Amino acid sequence: xxxxxxxxxxxxxxxxxxxxxxxxxxxxxxxxxxxxxxxxxxxxxxxxxxxxxxxxxxxxxxxxxxxxxxxxxxxxxxxxxxxxxxxxxxxxxxxxxxxxxxxxxxxxxxxxxxxxxxxxxxxxxxxxxxxxxxxxxxxxxxxxxxxxxx
Amino acid sequence: xxxxxxxxxxxxxxxxxxxxxxxxxxxxxxxxxxxxxxxxxxxxxxxxxxxxxxxxxxxxxxxxxxxxxxxxxxxxxxxxxxxxxxxxxxxxxxxxxxxxxxxxxxxxxxxxxxxxxxxxxxxxxxxxxxxxxxxxxxxxxxxxxxxxxx
Numbered sequence: 001x002x003x004x005x006x007x008x009x010x011x012x013x014x015x016x017x018x019x020x021x022x023x024x025x026x027x028x029x030x031x032x033x034x035x036x037x038x039x040x041x042x043x044x045x046x047x048x049x050x051x052x053x054x055x056x057x058x059x060x061x062x063x064x065x066x067x068x069x070x071x072x073x074x075x076x077x078x079x080x081x082x083x084x085x086x087x088x089x090x091x092x093x094x095x096x097x098x099x100x101x102x103x104x105x106x107x108x109x110x111x112x113x114x115x116x117x118x119x120x121x122x123x124x125x126x127x128x129x130x131x132x133x134x135x136x137x138x139x140x141x142x143x144x145x146x147x148x149x150x
Numbered sequence: 151x152x153x154x155x156x157x158x159x160x161x162x163x164x165x166x167x168x169x170x171x172x173x174x175x176x177x178x179x180x181x182x183x184x185x186x187x188x189x190x191x192x193x194x195x196x197x198x199x200x201x202x203x204x205x206x207x208x209x210x211x212x213x214x215x216x217x218x219x220x221x222x223x224x225x226x227x228x229x230x231x232x233x234x235x236x237x238x239x240x241x242x243x244x245x246x247x248x249x250x251x252x253x254x255x256x257x258x259x260x261x262x263x264x265x266x267x268x269x270x271x272x273x274x275x276x277x278x279x280x281x282x283x284x285x286x287x288x289x290x291x292x293x294x295x296x297x298x299x300x
């Protein structure tokens with residue numbers, strides 16, 4: 001099991017990658033972000049994006065799925081998140097794109113009241129041209145190693 | 151049509167509300183955030199949350215849907231977002247909760263290069279007990295009024 005104590009500042013992790021399909025862009029957007037440039041390829045052509053683009057929240061959701069799968073591979077004792085310090089949607093995500101995730105540990109600190117610790121990390125989603133399409137600074141909580149002094 | 155020029159600092163908008171169901175918590179989490187405290191009511195009881203909780207990204211997605219519906223009611227010319235300055239998941243969201251959204255305009259500034267403007271707003275999701283469960287500071291882009299000098 002990978003506990004909070006095992007995260008080191010500067011540590012980088014590849015999160016793996018996922019392919020973006022028009023079908024999934026449309027399905028997510030129709031449910032959660034029904035703006036025309038996310039739900040209607042024809043209307044999207046007339047928008048400032050010049051074509052269908054994924055909801056930024058869909059890119060967040062895919063980043064989360066990659067993160068959970070990577071944590072499972074590492075057997076990391078993640079136990080939720082208090083939030084994000086920032087999120088930037090830097091470039092459009094379009095059907096046919098392939099996004100890879102990578103994360104770097106920026107900072108770690110223990111909880112003063114509970115047997116958990118916090119890790120601040122930067123996460124980037126990068127497309128098949130090497131362009132960063134989304135950059136997030138977020139915080140994840142991990143269980144402390146059993147027996148750790150709190 | 152509500153253009154960028156029509157947003158005033160301090161302006162508050164109710165986004166309406168939505169009910170949280172176990173079925174939707176599970177469906178979202180199994181697809182995008184498959185951590186046991188989001189996907190497995192029994193495992194969740196053993197977690198630090200003491201029961202099933204919604205993925206924070208699901209709360210974000212619902213906030214977005216309420217925002218899009220509110221923008222549609224106002225006929226607002228929203229045209230995407232460069233990102234968030236912060237997001238905090240402050241309290242667990244559980245099955246049976248009812249979340250209401252509200253947003254306040256913090257700041258507005260025009261693009262120097264395109265016929266759009268930016269609005270920085272604070273969005274809160276508040277549960278049926280009046281507790282803020284999520285607070286976001288985000289930026290939305292709106293079209294400029296036709297004929298506006300850029």
